[in-house]
Amino acid sequence: MFSAGLRTVSPLPSSERAIPKCPEYDRLTACVQVILGHLVHLTTRHLEVFQSGDYGACRRLDKQLERVMSEQERSLGALRKHLKEHHCQGRKISG
Numbered sequence: 001m002f003s004a005g006l007r008t009v010s011p012l013p014s015s016e017r018a019i020p021k022c023p024e025y026d027r028l029t030a031c032v033q034v035i036l037g038h039l040v041h042l043t044t045r046h047l048e049v050f051q052s053g054d055y056g057a058c059r060r061l062d063k064q065l066e067r068v069m070s071e072q073e074r075s076l077g078a079l080r081k082h083l084k085e086h087h088c089q090g091r092k093i094s095g
């Protein structure tokens, strides 16, 4: 008997363990993602105004970047703290 060449593909490879859902973890990671996106946007803008020689705009963006960088530190800190205290994501992130 000839069997078809279709292999059964399991949706979750056995090497990937399912990570339990945690709403707080989702919230914190979403927050970090928004801030990182903001940083990308500001950095791109910074490069543009720098290249155009608009140093006044550069200074303003520099200030904004500083603020967003500290937000990023805070949100990453909150995420690490949550992971340390809650252990909801196993050993995904350490340090």
Ligand SMILES: [Zn+2]
Pocket: 022, 023, 024, 025, 082, 086, 087, 088, 089
């Ligand atoms: Zn959690």
